[in-house]
Amino acid sequence: MNPNTNITEKEFENIERYLSGSMSPEARKALELKLKNNSALLHYFNEHKIMQEAIETQSLKEQLDIYHSGISADKTLKNNHIKVISFPFKKMIAAAVLIIALGSFWFFNLSSNNEKLYTQYFKADPGLPTTMGETNNYDFYNAMVNYKQGDYTLAISKWEKLLNTKPKNDTLNYFIGVAHLANKNEKKAILYLSKVTNNTLGSFTNEAYYYLGLAHLKADNMELAKKNLTFSTIDNSKKILSKLNN
Amino acid sequence: MQKRNTKNNHSVIESIKNNDSNTLKQLYQSNYPKIEAYILKNNGNKEHAKDIFQEAFLSVWKNVKNDKFESQNDSAIHGYLYTISKNKWLDYLRSQHHKKTVVVSKINHFEAVDTNLYENDDDILKEKRLDSIMHAFKGLGGSCKALLKKFYFEKKSMMIIAEELQLDAASTRNKKYRCMQKLRTLASENNK
Numbered sequence: 001m002n003p004n005t006n007i008t009e010k011e012f013e014n015i016e017r018y019l020s021g022s023m024s025p026e027a028r029k030a031l032e033l034k035l036k037n038n039s040a041l042l043h044y045f046n047e048h049k050i051m052q053e054a055i056e057t058q059s060l061k062e063q064l065d066i067y068h069s070g071i072s073a074d075k076t077l078k079n080n081h082i083k084v085i086s087f088p089f090k091k092m093i094a095a096a097v098l099i100i101a102l103g104s105f106w107f108f109n110l111s112s113n114n115e116k117l118y119t120q121y122f123k124a125d126p127g128l129p130t131t132m133g134e135t136n137n138y139d140f141y142n143a144m145v146n147y148k149q150g151d152y153t154l155a156i157s158k159w160e161k162l163l164n165t166k167p168k169n170d171t172l173n174y175f176i177g178v179a180h181l182a183n184k185n186e187k188k189a190i191l192y193l194s195k196v197t198n199n200t201l202g203s204f205t206n207e208a209y210y211y212l213g214l215a216h217l218k219a220d221n222m223e224l225a226k227k228n229l230t231f232s233t234i235d236n237s238k239k240i241l242s243k244l245n246n
Numbered sequence: 247m248q249k250r251n252t253k254n255n256h257s258v259i260e261s262i263k264n265n266d267s268n269t270l271k272q273l274y275q276s277n278y279p280k281i282e283a284y285i286l287k288n289n290g291n292k293e294h295a296k297d298i299f300q301e302a303f304l305s306v307w308k309n310v311k312n313d314k315f316e317s318q319n320d321s322a323i324h325g326y327l328y329t330i331s332k333n334k335w336l337d338y339l340r341s342q343h344h345k346k347t348v349v350v351s352k353i354n355h356f357e358a359v360d361t362n363l364y365e366n367d368d369d370i371l372k373e374k375r376l377d378s379i380m381h382a383f384k385g386l387g388g389s390c391k392a393l394l395k396k397f398y399f400e401k402k403s404m405m406i407i408a409e410e411l412q413l414d415a416a417s418t419r420n421k422k423y424r425c426m427q428k429l430r431t432l433a434s435e436n437n438k
Contacts, residue, residue, distance in 0.1 A: 059399035
């Protein structure tokens, strides 16, 4: 390999034309004959081919990094797709939960605005203070303990036994009614609370109207709910009324 | 009509042979993500993926140029590129495996096997020469490099290049001749 093998520009152009195929068949034959007899020229010829290939290959090689930088953004996007497969799953579940939550909210909302208002305001009467030693009313206060503990069913059964002996006792009727309402039995609550409100002078009348109103509200008896609530002077009665009238 | 050798045949193969930049770019960008996904799945990283894919891309391009790849349809080239990339990656994994398990004295043996890829000594010499010229071209000065790239890689006509360089055709031709001489000298010097 002699780098000093120099050829004229004309010979150089001849080789270029030969390699690019833009030479006449006669000129091609002439050059081929020349190459056969001139080893230095043949060497140059072969070298020239390698040089062309090297320039092309190196140029392309440098070009590849440019192509590559062009896709780097898309590429990472593509890679993310693999990770994302599990991601939307979580998202989908979250979305489903949200839809169910919103759906049920809407459903219950639709089914009963009254129910909502009821649950917002209903709070069982705190009951009467239970002091030990009042032997007369032992059974009553024993049930009151159950009532305060939230065991409404047991309290009701105990109070109903007492009610058999004193069917008109408004304290009994009142607490049995409220206990039934707290136990989500508004129909029975209405039954007992109505007895209390029949006695307009009873000490629980005012409260009884309030709970009776709530019971009717829960039972979706709008007119009776409003009517009973108007008879009660309790603040909450007025609040509920104003909401019902809106 | 910037290209020399413009033919009626506008197939992908023909475009690749002409180094059509849009075709090459598309071939690269549409196939790389698949190869990267494959290599990442098979114990490789992004650097491996880029190196292996570029090596494969150059092989495919070279084989197309030398008519070693003949396809019935344009889409076959994508499968070809994928297969070559995959094989290169498997070769790489295998060679790494050998390096870990084979004693040092046997490595020469593997290198010898590797060189058998070339058909004869002339091919080995040619490859070595190609490498040194490529290296020389990489470091060639700006204006010569640009001119040679325009002519041999972009395959622009002398007229177009002359216009771009604001020279007349004869001067451009002469410049190209001198740049080639310069490249030859540079490559031979590097080889010493």
